[in-house]
Amino acid sequence: MKVTIWGNELLAWTAAAALAESGNHVLLVTNEHEVPNEAETEFKVSNEPGLEQLITDSKACGRLKVGSDEEGVIHASNHILALNPDQFVTAERLVARLSQTHSSNLLIINQSNFGVGSSDRLQSQIGEANNQVICYIPDMLAEGSALQDYKWPQTYIIGCTNDWAMLNIKALFRPFSQAVKQWMIMTAKEAEFTKFANTGMLALRLGYINELANLADQLEVDIEVIREAMVTDPRIGPHYLHPGCGFGGLHFQQYIEALSELMSEARNSKLLDTVLTENEKQKEQPFRKLWRHYDCDLENRVVTIWGLSFKPGTASIDNAPSLKVINTLLAQNCRVQVHDPEAMGNIREHFGEQPNLAYFDNGYDSLKKSDGLLLLTDWPEYWSPDYDEILNQMKYPLIIDGRNIFDKEMLESLGFIYYGVGR
Structure with missing residues (x-):
């Protein structure tokens, strides 16, 4: 099948790669007005495990192309909208253009977060009598496991009441539906609310x-x-x-x-x-515990942070607790030493080079002369570290566990001072 996907979100890239891998000819339009500079999207794509390589492979075999909006309109009669939440006006203009180009048998699957009732508003622009149909399928992808979520879903929630559209939707997603336990069919508005x-x-x-x-x-x-x-x-x-x-x-x-x-x-x-x-207050908990431990005086303290991404399995730092904690520590004139298995490039791009912020590729090196370790992301490699090496590297054996991954009693028996969340 031929499919055009509109957007520059995680869903857009994941859907493009997965659909192309399963044999479809996919055109991805990441910018409404012009062919994008693909280097601008590399950073976002590289945050997701496995996605960048699958995109590269899909392009190499010719089933995935990144193109312009003019190409996207005429490329196919099957379209997926994966736009930003603030691009509803863009979606309205796009639907109008698509309906003029494809006078019948036009399927538009809206997966954008435009709000409850938005798909119905888009449908009101075009004629369902000619099988010009807009359906809604929620974006159920979790960052860090997007490809797995897309390719092996357990449930499909489909906001669609048109038989012709449902036939085409099931054909499009057939490669991924073998393990699906349930198809939940409802109105678009109900699916959006779900x-x-x-x-x-x-x-x-x-x-x-x-x-x-x-x-x-x-x-x-x-x-x-x-x-x-x-x-x-x-x-x-x-x-x-x-x-x-x-x-x-x-x-x-x-x-x-x-x-x-x-x-x-x-x-x-x-x-x-x-x-x-x-x-937002909860993100400050590790800092507040550190602040209270040192009697509200962190001037010139060396503080190590393990875990910078907002969760394990992704390099993304969007709304991550680490951003707030680092800013607060720097404001207290602390030296901050950071490590993360995947997010170092993103955090360096966010904060840049600062005299009191040091980036480390090795977690144990980041502990040198440290007055405290703050664990903010529960990456697997942090669960069972070399505690003797941690003690050797740190100036003061203080651990503030923001994810409760460590055994409190064992750490205290080794000589650590331990604070968890609610522990």
Whole structure:
């Protein structure tokens, strides 16, 4: 099949690579007006494991091309919109052009975060009677596992009530549907709301467990003991119930913000607004623990940070706790020494060269003469480090574990001073 994909988001590149790999001829349009400079997109693509190589392979075999909007309009009658949330006007103009070029049998799959009701607004511009159909499929990709999520989904949520469109959607996604357990077919508006509802629930669980962890600190109980007991209740379960120093990510945050705005406008509800506000405070928890330990005096302290990406498995630092912590430490005139398995290039690009900020390719080297280690991202390589080497490198054996990955009792038995989240 021929497919045109519009956008420069993670979804756009992932869909383009995966669909091309499965035999489709894909044209990716990353800029509405001109052929983009592909070097400008390399940084974003390289954040996602495996994606850059698959794009390269798909281009080499000729099934994936990056082109202009003029080419995109005429390339195919199947289109996927993966635009930024603020590009709805662009989407309206694009739909109008596509409907003029393809007078019938035009399938447009909207996967952009434009809000509840946006697909219906786009559909109102064109004639469904001629099979000019706009459907909505939520973007369910998680950064760090985007290719796996796209190629092996467990469920498809499809906002579509047109039989012709559903036939074509199932044909397009047939290579990825062999393991699908359920097709959830509903209206576009219901599918849009479902995506918001899912994201909001995850945010609420994260916010709740972090609130419990902060309370556990005050009550001097171990939140890990509490959490382990909570998850034995089948009504609760373990998902998104790990306390930490706040969640990040670009798309997750965008969906929560959009749902928070919708709830505020329609219901005067501040529920998710509170979650977002408290999450920003949570990102400061490792710094606050360090600040209190040193009696509010961090002048000229050497502080090491392990983990800079917003979560393991990705190089992305979008809304990562590390950004806030580094800025706060630098404001206190600390020397900050940082390490991350994947995000070093992104963090260096973000902060540049500064006299009090040092970048290390080796995690143990970043601990030299350090007055404290702040663990902010739970990368696998941090879970079982060489504790003797850590003690040898550090000036003062203080560990602040922002993800609760270390065994508190063992660390304390080795001579470390340990602070966790709710521990």
